[in-house]
Amino acid sequence: MLNEINPELFERLKKVDSSREFFEFLDRRLRKSVRINTLKARLEVVFERLSKEGLLEERVPWCDFGYYVSEEDFSTIPEHQLGIIFPQSSVSMIPPLLMDLRKGMKVLDLCASPGAKTTEIAQLMENEGCIVANDVKIERLNVLISNLQKCGVLIAKVTMMDGRKFGKFENRFDAVLVDAPCSNLGMIRRSYAHAKLWSLKLSLDLSKLQKELLIAGYKALKPGGVLVYSTCTFEPLENEAVVDYLLRNTNAEIEEVNLPLRSIPGFTEFEGHRFLGEVKKCIRIHPQLNDSEGFFVAKLIKSESS
Numbered sequence: 001m002l003n004e005i006n007p008e009l010f011e012r013l014k015k016v017d018s019s020r021e022f023f024e025f026l027d028r029r030l031r032k033s034v035r036i037n038t039l040k041a042r043l044e045v046v047f048e049r050l051s052k053e054g055l056l057e058e059r060v061p062w063c064d065f066g067y068y069v070s071e072e073d074f075s076t077i078p079e080h081q082l083g084i085i086f087p088q089s090s091v092s093m094i095p096p097l098l099m100d101l102r103k104g105m106k107v108l109d110l111c112a113s114p115g116a117k118t119t120e121i122a123q124l125m126e127n128e129g130c131i132v133a134n135d136v137k138i139e140r141l142n143v144l145i146s147n148l149q150k151c152g153v154l155i156a157k158v159t160m161m162d163g164r165k166f167g168k169f170e171n172r173f174d175a176v177l178v179d180a181p182c183s184n185l186g187m188i189r190r191s192y193a194h195a196k197l198w199s200l201k202l203s204l205d206l207s208k209l210q211k212e213l214l215i216a217g218y219k220a221l222k223p224g225g226v227l228v229y230s231t232c233t234f235e236p237l238e239n240e241a242v243v244d245y246l247l248r249n250t251n252a253e254i255e256e257v258n259l260p261l262r263s264i265p266g267f268t269e270f271e272g273h274r275f276l277g278e279v280k281k282c283i284r285i286h287p288q289l290n291d292s293e294g295f296f297v298a299k300l301i302k303s304e305s306s
């Protein structure tokens with residue numbers, strides 16, 4: 001199927017993961033999931049009600065408030081309309097869990113819309129502190145603001161700026177998330193549209209933008225703070241190459257990701273390009289490993305001496 005839609009992409013992906021399971025899972029329907037929003041209701045109460053209704057299935061193993069759901073379309077369920085449950089893919093729940101969030105922190109979400117992770121960050125901070133939720137596109141900001149309101153987030157300041165300009169706010173934030181714009185190849189299970197759109201040039205252009213966004217996010221972070229970089233693509237140019245760039249050009253350190261899930265270490269080499277050995281501490285989540293979308297994440301620390 002994929003080889004008919006975009007043969008160039010098919011050949012590229014074979015270099016990333018040549019296993020039969022990888023391509024099989026790209027073709028399978030995605031298992032949907034939701035996050036229970038504890039800013040609006042108690043987890044046990046929502047869990048009990050929606051389990052009785054047969055909506056919730058088992059818990060997402062790495063997220064205490066993430067659940068797989070049985071219904072294909074749950075948009076008419078009152079809890080969804082009220083922001084008590086938020087549709088979010090299981091892997092998209094990961095980045096905020098790595099940010100060592102606490103109440104009272106000052107957090108930057110550099111590429112925030114539509115706000116799945118911003119609302120999760122607010123949940124983990126129990127609505128105490130401050131989140132600067134930024135995006136560059138006005139039409140995306142409207143969705144972000146509506147989701148923040150729906151989920152009862154009280155601590156977000158929404159800004160519309162090119163994220164690359166945040167570098168001028170040096171050492172301001174306790175934690176930063178760069179959930180970067182990417183080629184979305186990990187979302188092929190939702191739609192083949194992303195596969196049709198892909199070209200090597202697209203990934204090369206995105207890689208340049210992602211490096212600049214990550215450097216800006218790093219500058220804005222306080223020494224000792226956590227910077228999480230994530231994408232929903234398989235493309236090494238947008239993943240390992242970007243983290244490698246940050247490590248080579250700053251004093252950033254990279255930490256292991258310890259979550260109860262199956263993953264592949266970041267590549268230290270791809271198509272003749274060598275990345276720093278440390279890059280293997282990034283994780284790649286390919287769809288067959290946890291029956292999920294594809295995802296990539298790195299946890300970085302700004303060294304105290306920066």
Ligand SMILES: C[S@@+](CC[C@H](N)C(=O)[O-])C[C@H]1O[C@@H](n2cnc3c(N)ncnc32)[C@H](O)[C@@H]1O
Nearest residue numbers: 111112113114115116117136162163179180181
């Ligand atoms: C992967 S999406 C973010 C998803 C979001 N973090 C969430 O969890 O719902 C990437 C976002 O980056 C935004 N973006 C693209 N270029 C940007 C830039 N130069 N600065 C800031 N945001 C940018 C896009 O508008 C898009 O909303």
